[in-house]
Amino acid sequence: MEAISVLIVDDSALMRSLIGKIVDSAPNLQIADKAMNGRFALQKIAKAKPDIIVLDIEMPEMNGIEFLKERKKIGLDIPVIILSSIAKEGAKVTMECLELGASDFVTKPSGSESADLHTVAAQLVEMLQGYGGQYQLKKIAGTARRIPEELLKSYESRLIDPETGHYQRKTGIESLHPGSPDLFHQDTAAARAVQTGKPAAAKPVPVRKPGPIEIIAIGISTGGPNALREVFAKIDPNLKQPIVVVQHMPAGFTEEFANSLNRICPLEVKEAQEGDLVKPGRILIAPGDKHLEVEKRPLASIAHITDAPPQNGHRPSADVLFGSIAREYQNRALGIIMTGMGRDGAAKLAELYAEGSRTLGQDEKSSIVYGMPRVAWELGGVMEQVSLSDMAEAINKYAREFAH
Incomplete structure (x- = not known):
């Protein structure tokens, strides 16, 4: 092209x-x-x-x-x-x-x-x-x-x-300063490699059969704001499972992002805070520059917000969220990885699948950047690839059929 x-x-x-x-x-x-x-x-x-x-x-x-x-x-x-x-x-x-x-x-x-x-x-x-x-x-x-x-x-x-009578093509334009520093010098080989594609690895053998779905966790990056708007606008208002989300986004933006989603979503959407209840009817968005983890307690699950070091170059990190879900819920979760550059979330999604939970990945055609979901697929951690237009219905279907 x-x-x-x-x-x-x-x-x-x-x-x-x-x-x-x-x-x-x-x-x-x-x-x-x-x-x-x-x-x-x-x-x-x-x-x-x-x-x-x-x-x-x-x-x-x-x-x-x-x-x-x-x-x-x-x-x-x-x-x-x-x-x-x-x-x-x-x-x-x-x-x-x-x-x-x-x-x-x-x-x-x-x-x-x-x-x-x-x-x-x-x-x-x-x-x-x-x-x-x-x-x-x-x-x-x-x-x-x-x-x-x-x-x-x-x-x-x-x-x-x-x-x-001539076209003023240069109106309002200044030329670039010669000798300016090279502002983008990082090697993009990794980014290009992500697009080359590899066959999916053999799927990990789950240590237990999938159980009822008690929680839904989503990891997403570039392309995420509009993708989540599309998915959450069509989410089932009677969804019985809470949803927790890591969207790579700077500090200071996630509260307003959650508020904007809350205006179009039939469920409550809010920026997660320390100690928030993880409960049905609620979607928690990880705050910018903070990790989100979930702890399952006898009477309720709660959110923990931490300043632990970035993982895969990100804070919040989808791997941190998926890791806590795998640890606390084992085979009783639905993990979803969507559009984004790199590999954040891929390894721990595979771990979640190995624990017996169900997993979905966004497909290549509908991803703005088919990086995170591609790596997750290559690691064998994705049960089913789903297009963005079908993602809300897939979530609704899994949540409805495997409700606890």
Whole structure:
């Protein structure tokens, strides 16, 4: 496939330059164009034909929220990654952007010398390659929406210089600074290897037969915000089992994320706190930068929140959650691993399966990044692969048929 083209939309020249350098330094990515606000972005889409858009929220003339509303109104389905501030108010607005159709978000790097710059770069590239690659496949298959003709006329015409009659392609764009540091230098061989595929390993032999399902645990990463919105909107309101979730997400965002899910889910969704009851009718989301574990007690199960070191580079870690479920519930759980880069959750999901619990994995076609579920499948820890569109029904079915 061709390189994934990225439209960068931010009113800060520094941020446009930083994001541009990240795109330029990454494999299979290229800059389609840049714009200083949402209005200019809409003007450029017809000519730039991006596969994905990186969008700031706070901008003059047309901010990120207004852009997403206009995008929805004119029927564009080009995926959008939000550049979010770390402040609490930024978290709330970021979740509003997801509700308006944005695909995912990354927190803004604070500058070229920022300690978190390489981390943000890696996350952003992963998202651009995942969502942008999926959109390219949609274009090849003919299922991507065509840019409406009225968009070509109404927005592109505003870029014509009335004096010269020429298209002002460079409006609002600055060139990248020569000699800028290479912001994305990490080896992506591991990421590419994840896509090569291997046959599934022989499944572990469970030490006991599956028992009734008493709890459901989900591990998910890139692609997770919208995937969980789709699944939880269709979850059975009479589900008898509690659900616990690790979604890789920075600190400060998971509370608002849980609140946004709570608005569309028939069950209660909340950010987990130390000592929370793990009970039917409730979904607990692991807090950002904290591990979530479950302890099963004679009268009730409770949530534990810890600051233990990251596992597989993540805190919260799906492996930590699945490990506690395997230890406390053995064969009486349903473990689910979904879209995401890397291998977090794969080893402990296999351990959960070996204990006798039932397990599901999201399939390759519907995953934004088929990393975590692929490794879990290769380790033999996945009983059944399920598409995202069928995941809610699969959960409902297993929970209903094997209720305790």
